[in-house]
Amino acid sequence: MLKKANSDLVRRQNRGLFLETLRQHGPLARITLGHRTGLSPASITSISAQLIDEGLVYSIGEDDAVSAETKRGRPQTRLALNPKATNVLAVSISVDSIELAFADFSGATHAPVKLRMDTYEIPKEEFGPRVANEIKANARKLGIELSSITRIGIAVQGVADTITGEIPWSPAFRARDIPVVKPLERILGIPCSIGNNANMIAEALIAADRKKYGGNTAVVFLGHGVGLGLILNGAVYDGANGRAAEFGHMNHLPDGPLCRCGRHGCLEAFSADYGIMRMATNGQGNDFDVHAAVRDEEMRELELAAESGDTVAIDAFNRAGEVLGFGIARLIALINPQRVVLAGPGTRAYDLMKDSIWEALRRGLVHDLRKYVEFEVVPYGKDMITTGTLVETLRHLDRDVFATGQKGTVLEFSGRKIA
Ligand SMILES: [Zn+2]
Incomplete structure (x- = not known):
């Protein structure tokens, strides 16, 4: 029994590796796929036959007579992920807005649908059903059958509990412990998972450049909140739950x-x-409404004031940078990252904060601990959250669903469930 379980496990790992390699590199000839995965020609032949049979992979390029990969006068076919194999959906939840991005199995997306929703005041039991109804209505508009969607990934601004599928708290909601995964699964009948939006930005960066970001990287999100996507040993670390x-x-x-x-x-x-806005307008007064979203135009106005010499605005950005710099110093001392990345809309004001960030880093951490750390500010697009959510969702399908060869197969190994 153990031997059978082991061979199932190897088969599953190889199929997962096959799918993930095609996802990372795009269409590949069998021989290149063998080199990239380290699988033997016999394994490549056998797995590709299975995956083609299951409709997950298809051959392209048979008539590509000038293919660079042509050998002995015979054009080689390439294998690619079949876009029609399934669909997935990324849902991004932030203050007063929900974004839906439907994608096919190759990862190609339809234009994201942006919805306004008064999230802060919504009764917590109503939130999941409201989102489920929006998903149904928008899938219908795009001509996507609900039954063709295999998985939904959800990113939230705030804390996401990956075990309960709830949002323990988030700046987007007055209520706490908002049920999300359970109501969506109940109403739509589609498996869902939830994660924090800074973690999804980290996933997007790994997918974009695994060599650069895939080791130990701290991705600090600046904007409506301050978040962190922590990449440790190539994977996003999200803790116990x-x-x-x-x-x-x-x-x-x-x-x-x-x-x-x-x-x-x-x-x-x-x-x-x-x-920053409170510091500039109100000192540290506690009569400032911290739950009201600061509009982008208001932040832009404050940045312009600082750039034109307004000392109150300059001081607010300096204080923000100083506190951030001390935080990053503690983070570096704790995890020794190769790289610290600043991302998010708040990086637009990086020039106003950078002197105080670096001054705090110098004061907060001995040179020997920070001298090898590389710093980077990445241009921010909100699509990074959607991209990362789709990457994470499709990887789950590759590794944990389609790698098994049967949807929903649970492997038993030494009496312990591993799927
Ligand atoms: Zn807090």
């Missing part, structure tokens, strides 16, 4: 200004957009 890594809610100053989480003095209470 998805609540890592809440960098923005590490305490900077006990009893400091009020944070959106309800505590005082968290890092994001200084360095998120609302912390």
Whole structure:
């Protein structure tokens, strides 16, 4: 029994590797696929026959007579993921807005659908059903059958519990413990998973350049909050139940200004957009409404004021940078990353914060611990969250669903469920 379980496991790993390699590199000839995966020609032949038979992979390029891969006068066919094999959906939840992005198995997306929703005031039991109805209506508009969607990945601004599928708390909601995964699965009959949006940005960066970001990288998100996608040994680390890594809610100053989480003095209470706006307009006064979203135009106005010499605005950005710099110094001391990446809309004001960030890094951390760390500010597009969510969702299908050869197969290994 153990021997059978082991051979099933190897088969499953090889199929997963095959699919993931095609996903990463695009269409490949069998021989190249063998080189990239390290699988033997016999394994490549056998797995490709199975996957073609199951409709997950198809051959292209038979009549490509000038193929660079032509050998002995015979054009080689290439294998590609079959876009029609299935569909997936990425759902991105943020303050007052929901975004839906439907994609096929090759990862090609339809134009994302942006929906306004008053998330902050919505009763928590109504949220899941409302989103499910939007998914149904928009799938119908795009001509996508619900039954063709194999998985839904959900990214949320705030804390996502990967075990319960709930949102314990988020700046997007007044309520706590919002059920999301269970109501969507019940109403739509499609498996769902949920994760934090900074983690999804980290997934998007790994997919874009595994060599650069796939080792140990800290991706700090700046904007409506301060988040962290922590890449450790090539994988996004999300802790015991998805609540890592809440960098923005590490305490900077006990009893400091009020944070959106309800505590005082968290890092994001200084360095998120609302912390900067409060500092510029209200000092550290606690009569500032931290739950109101700061509009992009308001932040732009504050940045322009700082750029034109307004000392109150300059001080607010300096304070945000200083607190962020001390936070990053602690983070570097703790995990020794190769790279620290700043991402998110808040990076637009990086030039206003960089001197104070670096000054705090110098004051907060001995040179020997930071001298090899590379820093990078990446241009931000909201599609990074959607891209990362789709990457994570499709990888789950490759490794854990289609790799088994049968949807929903559960392998038993030494009496322990491994799928
Ligand atoms: Zn907090």
